[in-house]
Amino acid sequence: MTNRPEGDARAARNERREAARQRAQRARAQQKRRQRGVRLGLQIGLGVVLLAVATIVTLVLVDSVQPAGPGPSNMSQGGITIGQGLKAETAASAKPEPTATDASGAVRITMYVDYLCPVCGQFEAANGEYIESLVDSGAATVDIHPVAILSNRSQGTKYSLRAANAAACVADNSPDQFFAVNQALFAKQPDENTAGLTDAQLIKVVTGVDGLRKRSTIAKCIEDQTYAKWVDERTSAVSGGDIPGSTLTTFPGTPLVLVNGQHYELTSPITNDDFRTFVVTAAGATAGTPTPSATPGRTSTPSATPSD
Template identity: 40%
Template sequence: MNEAPPPAHTPTRGERRAEAREKARVLRESQRKKERRTLWIVQGSIAVVVVAIIAVVALVLTNSVRPEGDGPLNMASDGIKIGQNFEAVATPSRPAGARPIPSEPNPAGVVEIQVFVDYLCPRCAEFDAENGELIRTLIESGAATVEYHPLSTLTNLSAGTRYSLRSANAAACVANYAPNRYLDFHEALFVNQPEEGTPGLTDEELVELAARAGVDASTVTLNAVEQCVDDLRFRDWVQAATERALEGPLPISDTSVESISGTPAVFVNGDLFEFRYPFEQSEFSQFVLEAAGAEFATNPTPTPTPSP
């Protein structure tokens, strides 16, 4: 005979109240967790938005309040002008993106020679080898000034090392810290010019050339040049100056030429020297005489004068 199951337990009033309170507690805890998750999500989203706003504001301020020292000293015209005693004309630095200011015109009878170069450009080196001594003679005698504009038109032709850009930056570093040694450094860069398609000179070798060109190693000057070369300090300026030369207008007074198409680009008193290749000093000498005209012929200082 089977025994009947015990009767089911009927919760007392107190037990029902306790159970209800527990359910309510669990529900409240679940609701609080949900609210905390929602708060965390909202706070996280706000933080991301705030960080993004700060980044945008910082970028705007950085671009709108750029320091006035982006470009090198003594190259306000995007070039460095060298006159008698081989001394550079001092000019203030300008922002990298600022439009260049043409150099002050020479006195009557003093020829203005301007040369746009890329220190990886073989023909630039050949022009300098053929005519550099003539230009030196004209400067020394007071018959001319020369203004060199370093560009980076061949940056992609140095096995990934950007030698064209690095060498132009090194030239700007020398112009900034040791401007009166620029002409010697300019010539050293061409004498030691690497071939296109090779890595080119290292930064250390560029600094060594600067030292050999007379940048004083006994002072902080050479150290400053070395840091400037290592940091590619004037990279933005070199790139901007290159674009300006290729797009125009050129920072040359009294020229009808809007822009250059390649290097070397040589101007005498604003007239473009349309050279034949290979270079001959007699051709450039004749062009200088023709561009200078009667003023050059009557200038008492140019001794010796260039021979046609």
């Protein structure tokens, strides 16, 4: 057995402790480097994810606030004006701002219609031919504003929006046939809460109108829903109280009918005699029509109101 001096044994123990301490320091340093690397990787990964999310949100927000773009060239205020001979006032001749009365002395009729609105259909059935005769003769002009109040009343097909878009397509491409197309859309009006007409059926109704120009262009406009976003924007504006040709600040629903700026309150049932009386009274008997016979008193008729 070999005996070591006590000092040598102590020195050996100290060397072993020092070596163990250095190994522990190196291990801790490596662990810290690994932890920093993991944290850095997580931060970079999180940053990439947040950047991607921010980009998506920005794109969605930009798309949601992006303006609808220009509407039909002959509907600068959301409606088209039809005058004598049932001819439209085009962009070159139309007045920049619709007013309650017509400068020519003709009665000015303004209508806001939804092609799915049943009361609009009833009003058209009772008074369409009368309005046509007034406008055709030059005794009146009519501003027709298609809106899409009932877009959620057609089993998800948004028929109101698609029909109003179809009307806008005609206003832009064949404006002189707009009045006839308006009549045709009401003649083929589907029932509320049904799917309504398909795009192919809408195209057939619209392009079947005599004298229509640019049929293929209008058909593509209907298929592409070229003015759907514009119609939606105008409908929101009207529902919010921006009602050109009127002093109203609250939209009462469709059909909204005004004669020289005066709001015609619908009767129940809707009758032509009552509307004739209102036209003559509102126009100061300038409509060139005989005074109608007495009509029943007014009662309120429900109309289509903006839906959520």
